[in-house]
Amino acid sequence: MSDVVLKIENLHVHYGSIHAVKGISIEVKKGQIITLIGANGAGKSTTLKAIMNLVKKSSGRVHFQGIDITDKPTHSIAQLGIAMVPEGRRIFPNLTVYENLMMGAYNRKDPDGIEKDLEWIFSLFPRLKERLKQPGGTLSGGEQQMLAVARGLMTRPKLLMLDEPSLGLAPLLVKEVFEVIQRIRDEAVTILLVEQNAYGALKIADYAYVLETGRIVLQGPGNELLANDDVRKAYLGVKG
Amino acid sequence: MRMSKRLSVKTKGILTVLFVILMALLIAIADRKASDYFVLILNLIAINIIFAVSLNLINGMTGIFSLGHAGFIAIGAYTSVLLTLPIEQKEISYLIKPLIYPFNRIELPFLPAILIAGLVSAGFGYLVAAPSLRLIGDYLAIATLGLGETIRVIANNAWSITNGALGLKGIPAYTNLYWSWGWALITVVVIASLVNSTYGRALKAIREDPIAAKAMGINVFSHQVMSFVIGSFFAGVGGALWAHLITTIDPKSFTFVRTFEILIMVVLGGLGSISGSIIGAAIYTVGLEFLRVLESPFKIWFINYPGVPGMRMVVLSVLLIVLMLFWQRGIMGRNELSWDSIVSAFAKLRRGGKA
Numbered sequence: 001m002s003d004v005v006l007k008i009e010n011l012h013v014h015y016g017s018i019h020a021v022k023g024i025s026i027e028v029k030k031g032q033i034i035t036l037i038g039a040n041g042a043g044k045s046t047t048l049k050a051i052m053n054l055v056k057k058s059s060g061r062v063h064f065q066g067i068d069i070t071d072k073p074t075h076s077i078a079q080l081g082i083a084m085v086p087e088g089r090r091i092f093p094n095l096t097v098y099e100n101l102m103m104g105a106y107n108r109k110d111p112d113g114i115e116k117d118l119e120w121i122f123s124l125f126p127r128l129k130e131r132l133k134q135p136g137g138t139l140s141g142g143e144q145q146m147l148a149v150a151r152g153l154m155t156r157p158k159l160l161m162l163d164e165p166s167l168g169l170a171p172l173l174v175k176e177v178f179e180v181i182q183r184i185r186d187e188a189v190t191i192l193l194v195e196q197n198a199y200g201a202l203k204i205a206d207y208a209y210v211l212e213t214g215r216i217v218l219q220g221p222g223n224e225l226l227a228n229d230d231v232r233k234a235y236l237g238v239k240g
Numbered sequence: 241m242r243m244s245k246r247l248s249v250k251t252k253g254i255l256t257v258l259f260v261i262l263m264a265l266l267i268a269i270a271d272r273k274a275s276d277y278f279v280l281i282l283n284l285i286a287i288n289i290i291f292a293v294s295l296n297l298i299n300g301m302t303g304i305f306s307l308g309h310a311g312f313i314a315i316g317a318y319t320s321v322l323l324t325l326p327i328e329q330k331e332i333s334y335l336i337k338p339l340i341y342p343f344n345r346i347e348l349p350f351l352p353a354i355l356i357a358g359l360v361s362a363g364f365g366y367l368v369a370a371p372s373l374r375l376i377g378d379y380l381a382i383a384t385l386g387l388g389e390t391i392r393v394i395a396n397n398a399w400s401i402t403n404g405a406l407g408l409k410g411i412p413a414y415t416n417l418y419w420s421w422g423w424a425l426i427t428v429v430v431i432a433s434l435v436n437s438t439y440g441r442a443l444k445a446i447r448e449d450p451i452a453a454k455a456m457g458i459n460v461f462s463h464q465v466m467s468f469v470i471g472s473f474f475a476g477v478g479g480a481l482w483a484h485l486i487t488t489i490d491p492k493s494f495t496f497v498r499t500f501e502i503l504i505m506v507v508l509g510g511l512g513s514i515s516g517s518i519i520g521a522a523i524y525t526v527g528l529e530f531l532r533v534l535e536s537p538f539k540i541w542f543i544n545y546p547g548v549p550g551m552r553m554v555v556l557s558v559l560l561i562v563l564m565l566f567w568q569r570g571i572m573g574r575n576e577l578s579w580d581s582i583v584s585a586f587a588k589l590r591r592g593g594k595a
Contacts, residue, residue, distance in 0.1 A: 052455060078457035090452040092445045094574065103445045106438065107457045155457060 003030045005159055005190045006051070006082075011060035013043070013050050020046045022214035023060070028159065028192055033185050035193040035201040035222065037235060038211035044194040045087055047211075048161050052077055052084050065158070079107055083157035087164045089148040093137025097128055100136045100147055104154025113156065120187070121150045124180055142173040146180075153184065160184065161192045166200060178204055198235035202226045210235075252579045260425070267417045279417060280485070281529055286420035287482050288521035290427045292505040293514055294474035297431050299503070300512035301440065302467040303447030305381040307499050308368060308388030309475050312361045314395055314494035316476025317483035318402055320357035321411050323348040324484065329410045336406070337399040350414040354423070354480045361476020362469045364391070369468035373461060376450075385496060396491040407490025415485035423481060427474050432514050434470070443467055447512075504560060510570030515577035520570070531555055 006028035013021040021043040028034045036044045049055040051062055053074050061070045069077050078084070083104075092100050101121070105114045122129040125146040131139060136147055145165060152160055162181065166174040178200045185191050195201035202208055205222030210231060218225065225231050247255075270282055291309065298306045322343045330339050338344065348356075372383040395402045402408070434440050442463055445453045450460050483489050501524070509520025531552035538545050564570075575581070 054451060054454070073459075074454040075457050075459045078455055084455045086452060086455060090449050092448040092452065094448055095441065095444060099441055099444075102438070103441065103453070103456050103458070106442055151456065 004028065005030050005065060006192065007063040008047070008051065009061045009063075011047065011050055011062070012058040013046050013055055014058045015046075015055075020214055021050065024209075024211070024214070024216055026209060026216075028190060029207070030190055031185065031188055032206035033181065033191045033193060033204055033222075035195055035205040035208045036211055037195055037198040037201055037208060039235075040196070041213070042211040043214040044211055045163050048084060048163050048192070048194055051161065052082065078155065081156075081158035082161060083152035083155045083159070084161045085148045085152045085163060085165060087167065089141075089144045091136040091139075091144050091147050091151065094135055096133050096135055097139070097147060098132045100151050101128075101154050104151040105156075108154075108156065114154070117154055117156060121153055124153075124183060125150055142169050145169060145173075145177065149177075149180070149184075153189070157189060159190045159192060161194075163194045164196060165193070166195060166197045174200060198231070199226075202231075247579050247583060255579050263421070267421050271417045281525065282417055283415060283420045283481075283485050285522050285525045286417070286424040287415075287478050287485065288502070288505060288525050289424045289518050290474055290478035290481070291502045292509065292517040292521040293427050293431055294471045294478070295502050296506045296509075296512070296514065296517040297435070297474075298468055298471040300506060300510075300517075301435055301447065302443045302464055303450075304373065304464055304468060305377065306384040306468065306471075307381050307496065307503070308384035308391075309471075309502055310494045310496055310498040311368075311388030311391035312365060312472045312475035313479035313482065313498065314391055314491070315364050316357040316361045316479025317489050317494070318395060318408075318479075319360045319476070320353040320480030321408050321483050321489060322346075322401070323353040323356060324350060324412055324414065325408065325410070326412070333406070333408055333410070334400070334403050336404065339403075340400045343401070350412075350419070350484065354477055357480040358473045358477040361479070362473035365469045365472025365475075366465065368472075369465045373464050373468070385499075388499060389496060392491050392494050395494070402491070405491060407488060407492075409488045411484055411487040411489070413484060413487050415481045420481050420485070423477055427477070428514060428518065431470070431474070435514065439463075444512075506570075508560065508563065508570055510572035510574060512574040513570070513572040513576055516570055516572030516575075519572065519577075523571075527556060527559070528552060 004027050006026070008024060008026040011021055011024045012019070024043070024047055026034070026036075026047075036047060038044050046055060050057050053072065057070065061068065063069065064077070064080055064082060067080065069080065072080075092103065095103065101118065105117070108114055127143055128146060128150055131143065136144065139147060149162065149165065165177050165181070169177065174197065181191060181193065182204050193201055193205065202222045202225050208219065208222050208225050209216050210218040210225065218228070218231065220228070267282075270279060274282070291313065295306070295309050298304050323346055325333075325347070327344070327347055330344055368384065368387050372380060372387065375383055396405055398404065435443070442453065442458050445456070445458065446460050446463055454460050505520035505524045506517050507520070508524060509516030509518065534551040534555060535547050535549050537547035
């Protein structure tokens with residue numbers, strides 16, 4: 001049981017009178033890629049935001065490495081070791097690429113470790129090294145997405161949560177993003193990935209949950225779901 | 241290579257020291273030789289720099305749209321005056337209700353009075369920030385505007401402390417060029433080093449995207465409160481200097497119009513730029529004085545201009561509108577004046593001259 005990093009039990013979220021998440025329970029195991037897939041409005045992003053306490057939970061509990069984080073403020077949750085790469089990148093446009101990365105390392109007090117992580121990030125995203133002194137807002141969409149992921153990694157997270165990292169990227173870049181996610185997992189960072197690109201996500205996922213209108217309708221190992229007829233029909237556009 | 245050469249840290253340090261010495265010399269000369277009027281303007285520039293730079297820390301750097309600066313200036317002004325006003329003067333002034341203990345027994349020198357004024361103002365800043373920073377955007381602006389006005393209304397009615405609407409007179413004229421420019425220097429140095437630290441970088445990150453900043457583990461609320469408190473401290477210091485320059489204060493000196501004046505300086509110079517705030521404060525103060533010509537009658541050739549009271553405010557407003565149309569982000573934008581930028585500007589001029 002100790003290899004469960006994140007445990008969500010019976011999570012409910014309301015936006016006013018709209019019941020967006022209707023009792024979701026998820027377990028994220030250490031060193032794995034877990035993905036939540038589903039259509040628009042299925043409650044995937046809301047689940048991530050609820051974990052970070054960026055939206056209010058109606059009920060349910062969230063544990064991270066055995067610690068109850070249900071009612072902790074967002075910044076404390078981040079300090080415990082969960083990094084969230086929000087939807088739409090949300091980098092700091094007027095700070096330079098370097099400053100953006102350093103904001104990720106804001107609460108760290110290990111200059112050597114920061115230096116080492118910077119090197120690692122430059123090996124993952126060589127483009128960022130070239131643009132270190134440029135304001136983040138001048139980067140292309142794909143580069144901004146890389147910066148957002150890199151900034152999250154600079155917090156040295158135990159769990160990295162990615163919200164739609166492939167959104168709005170060219171197909172070639174989408175492939176690159178999924179490859180990078182695998183390389184990050186190989187460095188012992190657990191990943192919770194929210195995606196609309198079901199095919200790409202399922203291919204790299206160790207375990208996947210399919211969400212529909214706020215409920216989990218299907219779950220299983222990534223490759224199993226990839227072969228599942230219902231999934232193929234609903235999300236992969238395969239006529240059956 | 242066409243790339244502009246960067247100056248070494250040492251050269252920059254020497255240039256900065258030279259610049260400060262030059263300023264100090266100029267102030268020393270002005271203090272001895274210049275007319276009272278000129279000295280008053282120089283003092284007002286320095287005090288407005290303190291106001292503008294401290295408001296810029298709150299509004300420009302941290303992105304809290306606060307409209308309560310006048311309230312903190314009032315607190316600083318009243319606190320310092322209550323401490324420095326001679327005891328006999330206090331006995332004469334408080335006609336309606338006597339001044340409460342311990343202020344009726346205290347007469348402090350200027351420096352401790354300024355520091356206490358700053359600290360009291362910072363304390364009020366904390367009291368205002370803690371609840372109102374739960375709000376965002378327009379709501380926060382309205383809340384701080386209301387709280388700033390509340391402070392003024394309290395000053396208007398707390399007869400046994402502020403002498404109410406009668407105000408306070410006979411304040412010792414302690415403020416001179418050394419005090420005002422000295423504090424302006426301290427304000428700029430403290431706020432500039434804060435902004436350039438990792439802490440300041442976090443403030444900027446909060447301004448750009450508070451949610452992303454939270455997700456990076458930055459305690460957005462405590463950072464914003466801290467910025468607000470530091471800004472309030474310097475507003476209080478500026479208020480103390482101002483009170484001891486003008487030598488009479490009453491609640492009407494601290495209406496929201498004053499907040500907007502400072503806001504104009506900040507926006508004119510560039511929201512988020514310290515050198516911009518300094519330039520904005522100087523232009524606004526000097527400009528307002530220059531335009532005084534418009535309020536007295538004069539004659540150009542055959543046209544007799546009668547001189548309209550209040551005309552300078554009209555002209556200044558038009559000038560500001562025109563300025564903002566062409567420089568939407570203010571004179572400096574978010575950039576800072578540095579030795580590098582000055583040198584490269586000169587180099588450009590020289591290249592342009594030769595070509």
